[in-house]
Amino acid sequence: MLRVALPSDGALYEDTLTFLQNCGLTVRRASRRSLTGALRGIPNNVLLFQRSADITAVVEQGSAEVGIVGLDRYLEYRRDGTQAVVVMDDLGYGRCDLVMAVPDEWVDVTSMADLADVAVELAEKGRSLRVATKYPRLVERFLLTNDVLAFTLVQASGALEAAPSIGYADVIADITESGTTLRENGLRRIEGGTVITSRAGLIANRALLRQSPELVDVTRSLLERFEARLLAERTGTIRASLRRASEGGVSTQIEEMRSKLGVDSFGLQTSPDGGYALGAEVTVVADRSHVQDVVDLLRKAGANLVTVGYPESVFRGESHAHRRLLRELEDAQRA
Numbered sequence: 159m160l161r162v163a164l165p166s167d168g169a170l171y172e173d174t175l176t177f178l179q180n181c182g183l184t185v186r187r188a189s190r191r192s193l194t195g196a197l198r199g200i201p202n203n204v205l206l207f208q209r210s211a212d213i214t215a216v217v218e219q220g221s222a223e224v225g226i227v228g229l230d231r232y233l234e235y236r237r238d239g240t241q242a243v244v245v246m247d248d249l250g251y252g253r254c255d256l257v258m259a260v261p262d263e264w265v266d267v268t269s270m271a272d273l274a275d276v277a278v279e280l281a282e283k284g285r286s287l288r289v290a291t292k293y294p295r296l297v298e299r300f301l302l303t304n305d306v307l308a309f310t311l312v313q314a315s316g317a318l319e320a321a322p323s324i325g326y327a328d329v330i331a332d333i334t335e336s337g338t339t340l341r342e343n344g345l346r347r348i349e350g351g352t353v354i355t356s357r358a359g360l361i362a363n364r365a366l367l368r369q370s371p372e373l374v375d376v377t378r379s380l381l382e383r384f385e386a387r388l389l390a391e392r393t394g395t396i397r398a399s400l401r402r403a404s405e406g407g408v409s410t411q412i413e414e415m416r417s418k419l420g421v422d423s424f425g426l427q428t429s430p431d432g433g434y435a436l437g438a439e440v441t442v443v444a445d446r447s448h449v450q451d452v453v454d455l456l457r458k459a460g461a462n463l464v465t466v467g468y469p470e471s472v473f474r475g476e477s478h479a480h481r482r483l484l485r486e487l488e489d490a491q492r493a
Contacts, residue, residue: 163225252358290327
């Protein structure tokens with residue numbers, strides 16, 4: 159039974175349920191308070207609803223084989239030498255930034271270099287720059303990398319935006335999506351002050367999966383659904399019927415379209431001279447940003463009517479995420 163850890167709280171909870179639904183996977187759960195459930199759409203699985211902050215540890219310690227988590231949480235809480243590895247680093251939602259923010263009245267501090275200067279000035283006065291954050295590991299590394307050397311991290315579990323005005327911190331490092339909450343509390347971001355950009359990702363315990371080919375196969379089904387949905391969100395399918403035989407060069411144009419626009423074509427009927435036969439049905443799969451380019455080319459090729467559709471899922475010949483997982487399992491075996 160594949161154990162899948164899902165967030166039970168925070169912004170990722172509803173977004174994760176919506177994402178799974180869009181992937182054709184229905185969550186079965188007795189009630190919002192139930193800690194377990196199942197996914198309808200893939201076999202042999204159980205859902206474990208956990209606090210977002212705990213999912214990395216749940217997968218790391220072997221209580222679940224895979225889990226959906228914000229990468230900010232994963233990077234902050236993972237242990238050195240962990241068996242929990244990232245298999246998909248962007249599920250298309252949950253995007254946010256961990257940023258340094260300073261009070262508006264610090265008008266001369268607009269960059270990380272300025273903040274480093276403030277830390278030096280405070281150190282000369284006998285105290286360190288106080289930084290309130292819920293991410294001490296990531297923030298400490300970031301500050302040191304940016305030459306902010308004299309600082310004290312103030313860990314807090316509640317709202318950080320009030321820390322400078324209350325007086326227990328000088329600046330904060332916190333998660334933001336739009337920056338609205340920062341502005342409403344008299345804080346602003348500074349240049350070069352983005353610690354990480356986070357989004358929802360899928361992590362897996364490679365040690366557990368390596369022991370069970372059956373669970374690897376169930377995980378593959380999950381990865382395939384996720385990947386197919388994400389690919390579909392940027393894909394358009396263009397179909398046309400050619401009303402006349404195409405003149406020389408259209409085949410070359412199709413090949414150029416493949417390479418330049420990143421499209422795949424299938425179902426092409428060609429005439430003996432290499433052109434497309436009269437009445438040939440042509441289907442092209444392209445990035446949505448190139449749909450109009452493909453339509454224009456098919457018109458030139460003799461298309462009488464062109465239709466465009468937007469699929470719910472697009473499966474590659476091979477799942478890139480599954481291939482990445484297999485590499486991780488191989489690395490775990492060699493370790």
